[in-house]
Amino acid sequence: MAALGPESGPALTTGTVAGGESLPQTGTLSGTAALPAAGKVTGTFWRRFTLRRPLAALIIQRLGLSVGLLFAVSLMIFGGVEALPGDFATTYLGQSATPQAVENIRKDLGLDRPLTERYVTWLSGAVKGDFGKSWASKNSVSEQIGKRLGNSLFLAFFAAIVSVPLAVALGMLAVQYRNRLPDKIINVVSLAAISLPEFFVGYLLILFFAVQLGVATFPATVYDSMGFGERLSAIALPVATLVLVVLAHMMRMTRAAILNVMSSAYVETAELKGLGAFRIIAKHAAPNAVAPVINVIALNLAYLVVGVVVVEVVFVYPGMGQYMVDAVTVRDMPVVQACGLIFAAFYIFLNMAADILAILANPRLRHPR
Amino acid sequence: MSDYKNYLANQVMLGKMNRREFMGRTLAAGVALSSAGTLFATSASAQEPKKGGHLKLGLEGGSATDTLDPAKALSQVLFCVGRNWGDMLVESDPLTGAAVPALAESWEPSPDAAVWTFKIRKGVQFHDGKELTIDDVVKTLQRHTDEKSESGALGVMKSIKTIEDKGGDLVLTLTEGNADLPLLLTDYHLIIQPGGGYENPNAAIGTGPYKLTSFEAGVRATFEKNPNDWNPNRGYVDSVEIINMNDATARIAALSSGQVHYINRVDPKTVSLLKRAPTVEILSTSGRGHYVFIMHCNTAPFDNNDLRMALKYAMDRENMVQTILGGYGKVGNDFPINSTYALFPEGIEQRAYDPDKAAFHYKKSGHSGPVLLRTSDVAFPGAVDAAVLYQESAKKAGIEIEVKREPGDGYWSNVWNVQPFSTSYWGGRPTQDQMYSTAYLSTADWNDTRFLRPDFDKLLLEARSELDETKRKEMYRSMAMMVRDEGGLILPMFNDFVNASTKQVKGYVHDIGNDMSNGYVATRVWLDA
Numbered sequence: 001m002a003a004l005g006p007e008s009g010p011a012l013t014t015g016t017v018a019g020g021e022s023l024p025q026t027g028t029l030s031g032t033a034a035l036p037a038a039g040k041v042t043g044t045f046w047r048r049f050t051l052r053r054p055l056a057a058l059i060i061q062r063l064g065l066s067v068g069l070l071f072a073v074s075l076m077i078f079g080g081v082e083a084l085p086g087d088f089a090t091t092y093l094g095q096s097a098t099p100q101a102v103e104n105i106r107k108d109l110g111l112d113r114p115l116t117e118r119y120v121t122w123l124s125g126a127v128k129g130d131f132g133k134s135w136a137s138k139n140s141v142s143e144q145i146g147k148r149l150g151n152s153l154f155l156a157f158f159a160a161i162v163s164v165p166l167a168v169a170l171g172m173l174a175v176q177y178r179n180r181l182p183d184k185i186i187n188v189v190s191l192a193a194i195s196l197p198e199f200f201v202g203y204l205l206i207l208f209f210a211v212q213l214g215v216a217t218f219p220a221t222v223y224d225s226m227g228f229g230e231r232l233s234a235i236a237l238p239v240a241t242l243v244l245v246v247l248a249h250m251m252r253m254t255r256a257a258i259l260n261v262m263s264s265a266y267v268e269t270a271e272l273k274g275l276g277a278f279r280i281i282a283k284h285a286a287p288n289a290v291a292p293v294i295n296v297i298a299l300n301l302a303y304l305v306v307g308v309v310v311v312e313v314v315f316v317y318p319g320m321g322q323y324m325v326d327a328v329t330v331r332d333m334p335v336v337q338a339c340g341l342i343f344a345a346f347y348i349f350l351n352m353a354a355d356i357l358a359i360l361a362n363p364r365l366r367h368p369r
Numbered sequence: 370m371s372d373y374k375n376y377l378a379n380q381v382m383l384g385k386m387n388r389r390e391f392m393g394r395t396l397a398a399g400v401a402l403s404s405a406g407t408l409f410a411t412s413a414s415a416q417e418p419k420k421g422g423h424l425k426l427g428l429e430g431g432s433a434t435d436t437l438d439p440a441k442a443l444s445q446v447l448f449c450v451g452r453n454w455g456d457m458l459v460e461s462d463p464l465t466g467a468a469v470p471a472l473a474e475s476w477e478p479s480p481d482a483a484v485w486t487f488k489i490r491k492g493v494q495f496h497d498g499k500e501l502t503i504d505d506v507v508k509t510l511q512r513h514t515d516e517k518s519e520s521g522a523l524g525v526m527k528s529i530k531t532i533e534d535k536g537g538d539l540v541l542t543l544t545e546g547n548a549d550l551p552l553l554l555t556d557y558h559l560i561i562q563p564g565g566g567y568e569n570p571n572a573a574i575g576t577g578p579y580k581l582t583s584f585e586a587g588v589r590a591t592f593e594k595n596p597n598d599w600n601p602n603r604g605y606v607d608s609v610e611i612i613n614m615n616d617a618t619a620r621i622a623a624l625s626s627g628q629v630h631y632i633n634r635v636d637p638k639t640v641s642l643l644k645r646a647p648t649v650e651i652l653s654t655s656g657r658g659h660y661v662f663i664m665h666c667n668t669a670p671f672d673n674n675d676l677r678m679a680l681k682y683a684m685d686r687e688n689m690v691q692t693i694l695g696g697y698g699k700v701g702n703d704f705p706i707n708s709t710y711a712l713f714p715e716g717i718e719q720r721a722y723d724p725d726k727a728a729f730h731y732k733k734s735g736h737s738g739p740v741l742l743r744t745s746d747v748a749f750p751g752a753v754d755a756a757v758l759y760q761e762s763a764k765k766a767g768i769e770i771e772v773k774r775e776p777g778d779g780y781w782s783n784v785w786n787v788q789p790f791s792t793s794y795w796g797g798r799p800t801q802d803q804m805y806s807t808a809y810l811s812t813a814d815w816n817d818t819r820f821l822r823p824d825f826d827k828l829l830l831e832a833r834s835e836l837d838e839t840k841r842k843e844m845y846r847s848m849a850m851m852v853r854d855e856g857g858l859i860l861p862m863f864n865d866f867v868n869a870s871t872k873q874v875k876g877y878v879h880d881i882g883n884d885m886s887n888g889y890v891a892t893r894v895w896l897d898a
Binding site: 092101221223315 | 435443520523
C-alpha cells in the first residue's frame with residue numbers, strides 16, 4: 001500500500017469516501033445520502049430536495065464542496081511554495097545570479113509586491129480560466145499544460161483499460177479457485193509486483209525488453225509529430241509497469257469483496273439451486289460487491305494520472321508530474337498552481353464519480369425508503 | 370590526445386590552418402614531432418569525417434522551465450542546444466584554451482588592454498537568410514549588458530563600459546584593462562542574434578551549423594543541417610536530436626540498447642559496469658571543476674598557517690581520486706587552477722600525503738582538541754564519504770577531525786561561506802583571472818576562504834591588464850604559490866567530465882573548456898556506419 005501515492009493526496013480530505021480496506025457494508029457508503037427515516041417531506045427547500053432527489057442533491061453538494069476544496073488547495077500550494085527558501089529570481093539564476101539580474105527579474109514579475117496582493121491577482125485570473133504565463137519560459141501555462149496533460153491521460157488511459165478488466169477478471173478467477181493453485185499464483189505474483197518499487201519494476205522491464213531482447217521501444221518519449229502507432233509502441237513499457245503496480249490492489253479488493261458476498265445466504269441458495277460457480281460469481285455476487293471495488297478503482301485511476309512522476313522520469317515520458325516537479329524546482333508559481341489545481345480536480349472528480357457509481361449500483365441507495 | 374590531433378588535422382584538411390601553425394599547436398600539445406609530421410601527411414585520407422546520419426543525444430540537465438533565450442540559458446541541455454544553432458564572436462581552443470576566431474575574424478587590443486577592436490566576419494548568413502551585420506553584434510552585446518538585462522552573462526560583461534560600431538568594426542571599451550577579454554566573449558550566453566534578439570529572444574535564429582526544427586522544453590529538441598553554414602569544418606551529421614533524460618539509469622539503458630549515440634553525466638560509481646558493454650566507449654575529459662575543503666583564514670583556529678599547513682599535508686589526495694571519483698579525476702595541489710587553463714604555471718611541486726610533515730606543523734601550531742569539519746552530500750557527490758576518509762588519514766598524523774553532517778537543504782546559505790571549515794564544490798571559469806577574481810580577491814562575495822591579502826589583490830589586477838604572456842604567467846605562478854602555501858584552500862581533486870558514446874561516434878574532441886566537448890559535441894562528431 002505504501003507504494004500508492006494517492007493515499008496521501010490532498011483530495012482525500014473529502015473524507016466522505018468510504019471504501020478502503022474495511023469492506024464497508026453498502027448501506028454506510030455515503031454520509032451525505034441521508035436516508036429518510038420518515039416519508040414526510042417537510043423543512044426547507046434544500047431538505048425537501050434532498051429527500052426527493054437524493055442523487056441530484058448529492059452531486060450538487062459534492063460540486064460545491066469541490067470548489068471550496070480547490071480554493072483551499074490553491075491557498076496551500078501558494079503558501080507552500082512561498083515558504084520554500086529562495087524565490088524565483090534567485091533559484092532561477094542560481095550561481096550566476098548578480099544582484100542586478102535578480103532585481104530585474106523581481107521587478108519584471110512583480111515579486112516585489114506583497115504576498116496577498118499577488119495571490120489575489122492570480123486568483124482573479126484563474127477564476128476566469130486564465131492561468132497566466134510561466135515565469136520561466138514566458139509561455140502560456142494553459143497551452144503547455146494542455147500538451148503535458150494530454151500525454152499523462154494517454155498513458156493513464158491505456159494503463160487503465162489494461163489493468164482494470166485484468167484485475168477484475170483475475171479477482172474473479174481467484175475466487176473461483178479460492179485457496180487452490182491458481183489463486184495462490186495470482187496472489188503471489190501480484191503481491192510481488194506491488195511490493196517492488198515502481199522504478200525498480202521499470203528498470204527490470206527496460207533491462208529485459210529494451211536492452212537485452214531489444215523488442216521494446218525505449219526511451220518512451222512522445223512528441224507532436226509522432227504517429228498513433230509509434231506512440232503506442234513507445235508507451236508499452238511504462239504501461240506494463242503501471243499495470244503491475246496497480247493490479248494487485250484492485251485484484252485483491254475484487255477478490256475480498258466477492259468472497260464477502262459469497263458467504264451470504266442468497267449465494268448459498270443459488271448454489272443449492274444448482275447454478276454453475278462462475279455464473280454465481282458473475283451474476284449474483286459481483287453486482288453486490290461492486291461498490292468497494294469501484295472505490296479502489298477510482299483511487300488507482302487517480303494515481304495513474306497524478307502519482308506517476310517516478311515512472312515518467314524512469315521512462316523519459318513527458319507527463320504532468322515531471323512538468324510540475326520542474327516548476328517547483330525553480331518556484332515557477334503559475335505553473336505549480338495550475339498543475340496542483342488540475343491534480344486536485346482529478347482527485348475530487350474521481351472520488352465523486354466513485355461515490356455516485358456506488359449509489360447507482362446499489363438499489364437501496366438509489367430508491368431510498 | 371589523438372582526438373585533438375584529429376581535430377587539428379581536420380582544420381589542416383579543410384585549409385583552415387597551414388603547416389606551420391599545425392606543427393606549432395601539436396607541439397604545444399606535446400605530440401611528438403615525428404608523429405605530428407606523419408599525421409600531417411596522412412590525415413587527409415585517414416581522418417576524413419563521414420557526412421550524414423541522424424545523431425541522437427540523451428542529456429541530463431533540461432527542464433520544462435527551459436527557454437531558448439540564450440540570455441537565460443542555464444541548463445546543460447540548453448548549453449548544448451545553443452551551441453548547435455548559434456555562434457559566439459570567439460571560441461576557445463579545445464586543448465590549449467586559447468581564444469580562437471569565430472564570428473569575430475580577428476581582434477586587436479590597445480596597449481593597456483582597455484580598448485578592443487574586433488573585425489566581424491563577412492558573408493555570414495543567419496538561418497532566416499539575413500546577412501550578419503555589425504549592428505546585430507552591437508545589439509546582442511547590449512542586450513546582455515543593459516540595465517534591464519536578465520542575462521546570465523551579466524557578471525562577465527559588467528567590466529565593459531561602451532559597445533560601439535566604428536566603421537564596421539566592433540569596439541569595446543572596458544572600465545580597466547583585461548587581457549582576457551576575447552575569452553570572456555566565449556561565454557555560451559553570448560550567441561549573436563539578428564537585431565540582438567531584442568524582438569524575439571526565443572526565436573533560436575542564429576548562424577550555427579544546425580537549424581532548430583522543433584523544441585519542447587524538458588523533452589526534446591531536433592535540428593537539421595544549415596546548408597549555408599559559414600564554417601565547413603563542422604556539422605557532419607544531417608540531423609540532430611537531443612532527448613532530455615534526467616535519470617542516470619535511463620541514460621545508461623538508452624545508450625547500451627543503442628537508442629541514443631551519446632549520453633552525458635555518467636556516474637563514476639557505475640562507469641566500470643558500463644565499460645563492459647561491447648558497444649560503448651567512455652569519454653572522460655579533464656575538467657576545471659574541483660571538490661574542496663575550505664578554511665576561513667581569518668577565523669580561529671584556522672587563522673594559524675601552521676594548522677592550515679598541517680591539514681593540507683593530512684589529505685590523502687590519491688586515495689580521494691580513487692575512492693570518491695572512481696579514478697576519473699586528477700589530484701589537486703591546493704590552488705584552484707590546473708593544466709587546462711591557459712598560462713598554467715607548470716612545475717609547482719605536487720603536495721602529497723605526508724603524516725610526518727602534518728604532525729610537525731600541527732605541533733608547531735600549538736592547537737589541541739578536535740577540528741570541526743561540516744559537510745553534506747550536496748557539497749559534491751560523495752562529500753560525506755570524503756570527509757570520513759579525510760578524518761582517517763588525518764588521524765595517522767595525530768590530528769583529530771570531527772565530521773559534522775549538515776542537512777542538504779540550506780547548505781549553500783547556512784554552511785558554505787558561513788562556517789569556518791566545510792566542504793564545497795567549484796565549477797571552473799574560462800580564465801585564471803576570473804577564477805581568482807570570483808573567489809580569492811579580498812572584496813569578492815564568494816571569497817569562501819576569507820583570503821584577505823592586499824599583495825595578492827594587487828598582483829591579480831596587474832596580471833589582468835598585462836599583455837606580455839611571459840610576465841603574466843610569472844604573476845600567476847606567484848599567485849598560485851600564495852594560495853597554495855598560505856591560503857585556506859585544501860584542494861584534493863579536480864573531477865573529470867565523464868560522458869559515453871556508442872562506438873559508432875567518431876571524432877569526439879576532448880575539450881578542456883567545459884563538459885560535452887564544451888557543448889560542441891553534436892557539431893564536431895560524425896557517425897561511422
